[in-house]
Amino acid sequence: MSFRSVTWVSRQLRSALQGSTAAALQRDSASLASQQVTWSRMSFGAGLAAAGLATFVTSLPQADCAPAMEKGQAPPINLAKAGFAVPKTSRKIVFVLGGPGSGKGTQCSRLVAEYDLVHLSAGDLLRAHMKSGTTDGQMVADMIKNGQIVPSYVTVNLLDKAMADSGKTQFLIDGFPRNEENRAAFEKTGMEPEFILFFNCPEAVMEKRLMGRNEGRTDDNAETIRKRFKVFLESSMPIIDYYNKQGKVRKVDADRDPSTVFIVDLLRSNGVLGPRGCRKATHIGTGLVYLLFWPLYSPGPSAKFVCATVPGLATFYFWMVGIGACRDKSLLERSTRSGQRQELLKGPLWYGLAHTLLTVAFWRTSPSGITAIAMLCAGDGAAEGFGRRYGRGNPLPHNSQKTWAGSTACLIFGFLAAVAYIQTAAYLGLLQPQQPFGSIVATSAIVSLASAAAESLPVGEWDNVVISLVAATSARLLYGC
Numbered sequence: 001m002s003f004r005s006v007t008w009v010s011r012q013l014r015s016a017l018q019g020s021t022a023a024a025l026q027r028d029s030a031s032l033a034s035q036q037v038t039w040s041r042m043s044f045g046a047g048l049a050a051a052g053l054a055t056f057v058t059s060l061p062q063a064d065c066a067p068a069m070e071k072g073q074a075p076p077i078n079l080a081k082a083g084f085a086v087p088k089t090s091r092k093i094v095f096v097l098g099g100p101g102s103g104k105g106t107q108c109s110r111l112v113a114e115y116d117l118v119h120l121s122a123g124d125l126l127r128a129h130m131k132s133g134t135t136d137g138q139m140v141a142d143m144i145k146n147g148q149i150v151p152s153y154v155t156v157n158l159l160d161k162a163m164a165d166s167g168k169t170q171f172l173i174d175g176f177p178r179n180e181e182n183r184a185a186f187e188k189t190g191m192e193p194e195f196i197l198f199f200n201c202p203e204a205v206m207e208k209r210l211m212g213r214n215e216g217r218t219d220d221n222a223e224t225i226r227k228r229f230k231v232f233l234e235s236s237m238p239i240i241d242y243y244n245k246q247g248k249v250r251k252v253d254a255d256r257d258p259s260t261v262f263i264v265d266l267l268r269s270n271g272v273l274g275p276r277g278c279r280k281a282t283h284i285g286t287g288l289v290y291l292l293f294w295p296l297y298s299p300g301p302s303a304k305f306v307c308a309t310v311p312g313l314a315t316f317y318f319w320m321v322g323i324g325a326c327r328d329k330s331l332l333e334r335s336t337r338s339g340q341r342q343e344l345l346k347g348p349l350w351y352g353l354a355h356t357l358l359t360v361a362f363w364r365t366s367p368s369g370i371t372a373i374a375m376l377c378a379g380d381g382a383a384e385g386f387g388r389r390y391g392r393g394n395p396l397p398h399n400s401q402k403t404w405a406g407s408t409a410c411l412i413f414g415f416l417a418a419v420a421y422i423q424t425a426a427y428l429g430l431l432q433p434q435q436p437f438g439s440i441v442a443t444s445a446i447v448s449l450a451s452a453a454a455e456s457l458p459v460g461e462w463d464n465v466v467i468s469l470v471a472a473t474s475a476r477l478l479y480g481c
């Protein structure tokens with residue numbers, strides 16, 4: 001479609017909507033009364049359509065993001081084979097550490113059979129490398145036989161290559177880093193672990209398991225096992241202590257038959273498995289799609305209440321599931337990090353309440369509510385996505401959990417969404433009073449700056465409330481309505 005025809009279509013749409021809105025506003029009371037009946041039907045219809053669409057939007061990501069193997073779908077496309085390199089910084093890495101024989105490899109294998117994770121055992125990679133026939137290979141063979149730690153340049157290269165070849169983004173790295181040199185060399189590559197799974201197991205239990213492993217390994221003999229335990233205590237435990245100080249260690253009690261589910265829960269609650277993508281897509285998409293329906297409602301005074309019933313009912317449902325009055329596993333999967341129903345009573349509940357209250361308090365005649373919803377959805381949503389992907393190593397000075405990349409994304413995407421939505425409302429003649437484009441741009445810029453600052457604060461689960469309040473208040477002060 002050419003630019004001229006797009007312009008023509010948009011002009012027709014505008015004049016049709018403006019005409020009907022203006023006409024509806026100007027009609028005398030008798031004809032307005034009869035119009036109201038039609039409009040209330042339309043409002044109801046639009047409400048139902050919005051509710052349907054909101055349900056559709058929230059169900060979409062579930063299909064996209066749940067682990068493929070879990071749903072019996074075809075395995076995901078291998079991006080490396082398809083010719084796309086996955087950037088190092090977008091890799092999500094979990095280090096699996098613990099003494100020799102603590103069960104790291106066993107648990108990792110069980111996990112990868114079910115989930116879209118790649119298990120990279122540093123020991124396995126080194127054992128494969130020692131058969132390569134190179135001088136390095138011979139050195140690795142000797143070092144493994146003596147329970148020594150192979151120099152980082154060999155291990156880090158093998159790990160990096162294996163990650164790139166997999167074409168995937170989520171990795172369980174088992175048995176690495178084993179000492180300070182390993183850790184420093186890995187972090188120099190720009191990659192950082194999300195967290196560390198530490199398999200805690202008594203030496204006697206590990207020794208018994210190793211002696212019964214029977215995999216023909218050159219190092220599973222009493223003498224080397226003793227050396228490996230010593231190396232683990234002297235060189236590897238300090239690494240676990242190092243990450244512990246950063247709050248990154250998740251301890252697994254490995255002296256029992258640890259069910260896979262236990263580790264799965266740890267991975268889920270730390271955002272490695274499961275529906276983070278779904279959560280974000282829902283966070284960004286629901287509000288922005290909801291706003292698209294606002295022009296369809298009647299100019300009558302009850303329209304905003306009808307419109308607010310959509311997020312209102314959804315919020316009520318969140319609350320019902322959150323308190324345990326209803327069960328909805330798929331809602332928990334796509335709306336929470338931990339899969340725990342109580343989490344619905346925090347961020348998701350406030351998200352829904354913010355939409356409901358902003359609709360009723362401001363409605364489409366004021367740019368303030370639209371601005372706040374745009375900031376909450378596009379700004380806050382983009383902040384998390386960009387922060388995780390590009391923010392590593394550049395934390396904000398006042399909050400180490402947030403990054404410059406996240407705050408910049410919040411500012412830019414919040415601003416763009418606010419300008420786009422308010423300008424559309426202005427174009428359709430919905431705002432009262434009308435706002436000139438210059439004022440929309442200037443106000444959106446200031447509000448998005450304030451919202452990005454609010455988003456960067458260490459307010460935990462209150463972030464949806466804080467960003468909505470700051471955006472709505474600053475927009476209200478600047479627009480005056």
Ligand SMILES: Nc1ncnc2c1ncn2[C@@H]1O[C@H](COP(=O)(O)OP(=O)(O)O)[C@@H](O)[C@H]1O
Nearest residue numbers: 100101102103104105106209212213256257258
């Ligand atoms: N929870 C467990 N209980 C009993 N035996 C286990 C357990 N986990 C692993 N094993 C056995 O112990 C041995 C060492 O396990 P493995 O996963 O190879 O340890 P790691 O990778 O930590 O060296 C294997 O023979 C494995 O079958």
Ligand SMILES: O=c1ccn([C@@H]2O[C@H](COP(=O)(O)OP(=O)(O)O)[C@@H](O)[C@H]2O)c(=O)[nH]1
Nearest residue numbers: 100101122123124144147148149150175176
């Ligand atoms: O990052 C690593 C991982 C393993 N190894 C060597 O490989 C051996 C076996 O390690 P693996 O993780 O396979 O077995 P585990 O000791 O956990 O049973 C170790 O003792 C080390 O000699 C190493 O040097 N660096």
